[in-house]
Structures are given as C-alpha cells and as structure tokens.
Amino acid sequence: MGIIEKIKEIEAEMARTQKNKATEYHLGQLKAKIAKLRTQLLEPPKGSSGAGEGFEVTKYGHGRVALIGFPSVGKSTLLTMLTGTHSEAASYEFTTLTCIPGIIHYNDTKIQLLDLPGIIEGASEGKGRGRQVIAVSKSSDIVLMVLDASKSEGHRQILTKELEAVGLRLNKRPPQIYFKRKKTGGISFNSTAPLTHVDEKLCYQILHEYKIHNAELLFREDATVDDLIDVIEGNRKYMKCIYVYNKIDVIGIDDVDKLARQPNSVVISCNLKLNLDRLLARMWEDMGLVRVYTKPQGQQPDFTDPVVLSTDRGGCTVEDFCNHIHRSLVKDVKYVLVWGTSARHYPQHCGLSHVLQDEDVVQIVKKKEKDDGGGRGRFKSHSTAPARISDREKKAPLKT
Numbered sequence: 203m204g205i206i207e208k209i210k211e212i213e214a215e216m217a218r219t220q221k222n223k224a225t226e227y228h229l230g231q232l233k234a235k236i237a238k239l240r241t242q243l244l245e246p247p248k249g250s251s252g253a254g255e256g257f258e259v260t261k262y263g264h265g266r267v268a269l270i271g272f273p274s275v276g277k278s279t280l281l282t283m284l285t286g287t288h289s290e291a292a293s294y295e296f297t298t299l300t301c302i303p304g305i306i307h308y309n310d311t312k313i314q315l316l317d318l319p320g321i322i323e324g325a326s327e328g329k330g331r332g333r334q335v336i337a338v339s340k341s342s343d344i345v346l347m348v349l350d351a352s353k354s355e356g357h358r359q360i361l362t363k364e365l366e367a368v369g370l371r372l373n374k375r376p377p378q379i380y381f382k383r384k385k386t387g388g389i390s391f392n393s394t395a396p397l398t399h400v401d402e403k404l405c406y407q408i409l410h411e412y413k414i415h416n417a418e419l420l421f422r423e424d425a426t427v428d429d430l431i432d433v434i435e436g437n438r439k440y441m442k443c444i445y446v447y448n449k450i451d452v453i454g455i456d457d458v459d460k461l462a463r464q465p466n467s468v469v470i471s472c473n474l475k476l477n478l479d480r481l482l483a484r485m486w487e488d489m490g491l492v493r494v495y496t497k498p499q500g501q502q503p504d505f506t507d508p509v510v511l512s513t514d515r516g517g518c519t520v521e522d523f524c525n526h527i528h529r530s531l532v533k534d535v536k537y538v539l540v541w542g543t544s545a546r547h548y549p550q551h552c553g554l555s556h557v558l559q560d561e562d563v564v565q566i567v568k569k570k571e572k573d574d575g576g577g578r579g580r581f582k583s584h585s586t587a588p589a590r591i592s593d594r595e596k597k598a599p600l601k602t
C-alpha cells in the first residue's frame with residue numbers, strides 16, 4: 203500500500219470514530235500517524251533533486267512572494283499588473299504551466315513576485331503540479347492566496363488544508379511548547395498554563411508514537427494535540443498569507459463588503475484596477491522589511507539605496523547591518539550613530555546589538571576614526587526631533 207492510501211485509510215478511520223473522552227487518546231495517535239506519513243511524502247523521491255524540480259527560479263530582490271490559487275482566479279493577470287512582466291492570461295484553466303517571476307518596485311525595495319500554475323484539491327498528494335507549486339510557495343516569504351470573489355468561500359478552506367498538509371502554517375505563530383529530546387532520564391512533563399486540550403497521558407502516547415522515550419516537554423500555553431505534533435515534527439513553516447479576493451467587479455457591493463471585513467483579506471479587481479495600491483501596501487507591511495540608510499561621514503545620507511534587513515531573515519541589529527555591507531566590517535566598528543525611530547535621541551551612539559527600525563539612518567564610526575556626529579557630550583541630543591525620519595527630512599539636511 204502506498205503512503206497516500208495509508209493516509210486515506212487512517213483519515214477514514216478517524217471519520218468513523220466518535221469524538222469523546224474515551225476515544226481522545228486513540229484519535230491523537232492517529233493524528234500523529236498521519237503527520238509521520240505526510241512527512242515521508244515530503245521527502246523527495248530517490249534520484250530526484252527535490253520536490254520543486256522544474257520550477258526553480260533564482261531568488262532576486264529583498265523578498266519573495268508566491269501567488270497561490272485555483273485555476274483562472276487571475277494570478278497571471280495580477281502578476282502582469284503589478285510587475286509589468288507579461289504572464290499569459292486566458293479564460294481557460296491551467297493557462298500557466300510553470301513558474302513565472304516578476305519584480306515589484308516598492309518603497310525603494312525590490313520584491314520578487316512569482317506566478318504559478320493553478321492548484322486543485324489533492325495538490326498536496328501530487329495532483330496536477332501541486333507538489334512543485336507548494337515547494338515554491340514554501341521558498342517564499344509570504345503567500346498571496348488569490349481567490350475568485352464570485353466563487354465559493356470553500357475554496358479558501360480547501361487551499362488552506364492543502365498547504366497545511368505539507369507543513370505550511372498560515373497566519374499562525376509557532377506553538378508555545380518547549381520540547382527537547384534527551385538521551386536518558388525519561389520524559390519530564392510540565393506546563394505553565396492550564397491545559398484543556400491535552401493531558402499528560404495523551405502527550406506520552408504521542409511521544410510514544412514517535413518512539414521518543416526521553417525528552418523534556420513544557421507547555422507554555424493551552425496547546426492542542428496538533429500543536430504538539432507540529433513541535434515534534436519540527437519541519438513546519440509559519441508564514442503570513444494575504445487572502446486576495448479578485449474579480450470584485452462581478453459581485454454586489456454587500457458581498458464585497460463582507461469579504462473585505464475578513465481578517466488578512468484584501469479585495470481587488472484587476473480588470474478595473476481597484477485596490478491594487480492597498481494590496482501592495484499590505485503586502486509590503488507583512489514582509490516586515492527594515493530599510494536602513496547609510497550616512498557617510500560628513501555627508502548627507504543616501505536616501506535612494508537602503509540596506510534592507512528583515513527580522514525573520516537574518517535579523518535587524520547593527521551587526522546584521524554591518525555584515526550586509528561587508529563581512530569583515532564588524533571587527534573595525536567602534537560604534538555607530540543612529541537617527542530614526544529606534545534611537546532614543548538624535549544621534550544615539552549604539553553598539554552592535556542595537557536593533558534598527560525601518561527608515562533609520564546609520565553612520566558607522568570605525569576604530570581610530572573621528573565621527574562628525576559629535577562625540578559623546580559635545581553636542582546636545584535632539585530630544586524634540588521627530589520620531590521618524592520624515593519625507594521632508596529626507597530632503598533637508600540631518601542635524602549632526
């Protein structure tokens with residue numbers, strides 16, 4: 203029997219089993235069995251280089267966004283509108299057969315947008331190009347789930363289920379469970395919050411299912427069996443997802459209003475060019491990019507070409523900033539001067555561990571080098587200065 207058949211069989215057994223206190227342990231065990239099988243399914247078949255074969259596109263820019271959706275919801279039309287790169291669009295399904303990259307220029311940053319073939323129910327098990335599409339979406343920083351506003355709301359659930367089946371977790375944060383495998387000592391079980399979904403015995407059973415007999419387990423929140431399995435599997439990817447409802451030009455205003463009020467949702471029309479600005483702004487916000495402008499000593503900052511950092515990828519400290527410029531820079535840095543929201547006063551003298559924020563301005567002061575921002579105490583700090591480098595200030599000279 204193949205892996206998919208095994209999963210189907212267990213799913214059928216779960217559907218047959220009534221949910222109650224007596225069956226809770228058994229159901230938990232079945233969930234763990236399915237999770238293990240799904241992980242096996244993700245391992246690339248022997249002799250291939252990976253699940254994304256044929257879809258590899260070189261990463262480019264400061265972040266990557268994937269367009270995921272059923273066929274003919276308007277993914278290619280959207281790519282063409284947002285990037286100017288033409289991607290064939292037509293009224294028949296599966297117009298797009300491969301991965302097509304485009305670039306969005308926004309807020310002095312470049313975002314790679316990927317158009318992909320439509321996916322369908324069963325994609326996670328390899329239907330259509332599902333496996334490849336999902337592999338590409340896993341490689342991106344956020345997902346835009348494109349939905350046809352005139353079609354059933356069920357599509358969103360089906361797609362979410364498909365992505366969850368391969369370990370993607372959309373708009374969720376990792377469960378607050380500490381888990382560490384040990385060599386000896388048995389299992390230590392603790393919690394700092396009251397648990398209403400699991401108890402010690404159930405957790406032991408799940409661990410047993412994974413043949414884990416020595417481990418430390420600490421629940422820091424009221425987590426579920428599914429959360430525990432996610433933590434044990436350890437291969438989940440937590441991503442932001444924006445639900446993009448396209449084609450609002452063909453539905454009534456009341457329905458548009460309803461969709462627009464759902465969390466993480468943006469309603470658009472490619473045909474009428476409606477709300478595309480809003481979508482871009484939301485996308486950029488969710489990417490959590492931090493633009494840092496460099497101010498050479500004695501000169502005005504260059505406000506056209508920021509160093510772009512990210513909390514999720516690489517971090518946003520002064521050290522990360524220096525490494526971005528040059529790997530060997532850190533050892534020469536005496537301190538840096540920082541203007542912007544992360545600074546308590548202007549300019550603030552900061553060390554390597556200081557965390558920078560979007561639109562900060564940084565001047566690096568190297569060892570055996572004088573700064574022009576005023577040595578400690580030589581200049582008064584500008585506590586009345588605006589908390590953010592405004593567009594106006596970008597044009598006017600910074601006080602140093």
Ligand SMILES: Nc1nc2c(ncn2[C@@H]2O[C@H](COP(=O)(O)OP(=O)(O)OP(=O)(O)O)[C@@H](O)[C@H]2O)c(=O)[nH]1
Nearest residue numbers: 274275276277278279291292296297298320472473
């Ligand atoms: N009414 C309306 N139609 C749209 C809109 N955007 C796209 N379409 C149409 O929807 C159809 C499908 O568009 P595509 O861009 O090919 O959709 P896709 O999601 O890339 O489709 P596949 O590549 O086949 O998965 C085309 O006929 C588009 O003209 C819109 O905002 N409103």
Ligand SMILES: [K+]
Nearest residue numbers: 274292294297
């Ligand atoms: K199409």
Ligand SMILES: [Mg+2]
Nearest residue numbers: 277278297298
């Ligand atoms: Mg397409």
